[in-house]
Amino acid sequence: MIRFSVLCRYVVCTALLLVFVLTGTQMSFAQTSASNMDAVLVVDVSNSMTQSDKNKVSNEAMKMFVDMTSTRKNKIGIISYTDKIEREKALIEVNSEQDKNDIKSFIDSLQKGAYTDISVGVTEAVKILDAGHDPANAPIIVLLADGNNYLNEAAGGSQAQSDKRLQDAVKAAQSKGYPIYTIGLNADGQLNRTTLQQIATQTKGKFFETSTADKLPAILSEIFANHLKLKVVPIKSFTSNGQIQEVPINIPNANVLEANISIMSQKSVELKLFDPAGKEVAIPSNDVRLSRSSAYTMLKLIKPQQGDWSLQVKGVPKEKIDINMIYNYDLQLEMEPLKNQSFQAGDVVPVKAALVSNGQKVNSPDLYKQMKGTLIITDKTDQKTSEAPLTNTGSGFEGSFKIPADHAYELKIKAEDASFYRETPPLLVDASSAAGAGTTSGQPTTGADAAEKPFPWLMVAGGAVLLLIVAAGALYALSLYRKANKGFAGQVAIEIVDEDTGDKSNPQYKKLSSFKGKVRLHQLLQLAPEFQETDKVILLPGKNDTLIIENRSSCRIEKAGRVLDMSQGKELKKNDRIKISLTSVNKSVFVDYIV
Incomplete structure (x- = not known):
């Protein structure tokens, strides 16, 4: 339930935000990263x-x-x-x-x-x-x-x-x-x-x-x-002689988040790993993950130290072994905004771009050392694409583009090295005759009429504040009514695993929208007698499309491998997954919350 005082603070904050927006205060938002x-x-x-x-x-x-x-x-x-x-x-x-x-x-x-x-x-x-x-x-x-x-x-x-x-x-x-x-x-x-x-x-x-x-x-x-705009880097392919064979692994800079080393072999291989100082690194360990399969062995180095590592591989004699690597970076490429807002044929458009991480410009000469930058120009009128090299300054890329005709052009910068590449979002530069004095997209022009008479911003903002305060009372009254009739959002996917045989059921999708107030897990399991103990596992609607789960049974509930105390209720967010281990039968119930 939202307290009235909290609601009022929310309204005041909203009103102040509205005033800032109406009076022209500029706000910037971080771009979402597509590295996931x-x-x-x-x-x-x-x-x-x-x-x-x-x-x-x-x-x-x-x-x-x-x-x-x-x-x-x-x-x-x-x-x-x-x-x-x-x-x-x-x-x-x-x-x-x-x-x-x-x-x-x-x-x-x-x-x-x-x-x-x-x-x-x-x-x-x-x-x-x-x-x-x-x-x-x-x-x-x-x-x-x-x-x-x-x-x-x-x-x-x-x-x-x-x-x-x-x-x-x-x-x-x-x-x-x-x-x-x-x-x-x-x-x-x-x-x-x-x-x-x-x-x-x-x-x-x-x-x-x-x-x-x-x-x-x-x-x-x-x-x-x-x-993910990465590149597969071939490391080495060889036929095993049955002895230890050295494979150099280079970590080119300090910005590598992960180095995924795949060793493709139909037979098992023995591995040893040494860091740039020559010290052996345990496999597996906190910073080195190991996965094995009948077709591959995977090493994942977490935030590895820059420098030359050494991987020792011992395979079965005459077995072919292929080793490749994929570096993972948390980096984006951002283009600087253009200073001019209007363009015509013959104008020279300067362009600059730099790598950023978490909204901050990356200062790493080692990262830029092997990179090249390219300006990609698409003529939107003729639908032709051309490229021009950019100068690597050691902290970014810069160059220029001379507008050849009164057309609209889409500009995009690509930066790459042997292990990854990034591209900026496209920027439209409109120099077409139809547009008069061309503009860059996303930068609206203002007319002279707008300056003749000031808009009554304060009156509008004050009226908005008053309107929001009146609405607060109505929202508070409405919240009292909704509590008793609160519905669920989304659905759950339920899988049942027989721990004796390993058999898994097909996922059953149960929409929660038909329930009000609360629902027992036993209801979602169609009241099957063998799952009777789940009658005391209760789901409640939470805030912001979440679920609250209360466990009043003897079942053990785990999330991400950790046992949770849910006697007082725990929040489940979108795409959370829990495992419920039953005590009366040797079965487990997996529940995925989907919104």
């Missing part, structure tokens, strides 16, 4: 994929994608489909290694089915992003399939219906900015290349093709890097 992603991995698990991927390398590739993801606000969802959704995991925020392990275990549990309909997988992927996408993250869909449909005609499936669903899903992804990267598996020569290429092209993703599943981890690495 919301990724939905979609895989065809029909029997047709048995020939394309006999050893389930697609599963290993998806797990590698998960391992490369940093544990800081990235989200991952998984879909396996045939002609229906076989298994599904909504977007889960990856905040710990345990979160990654849960996702990888889910991937390992995927099973094959009889038929396939590609429209089912793409449609569901769009829905998952709609339900859980964080606007601050970069959305992405990765589709692994052969592109062919094998419909169950006895169940009423038709190619025309499937084509229409796929077309609608692709249009939705395109309009919402969800790029779809498609990977075509062509082991049996039956790849439907056209469909997968069209999906990628229309959504501004990228199409990959491979005739061997062994290349999937490398493809997933490239997709991961490309989407």
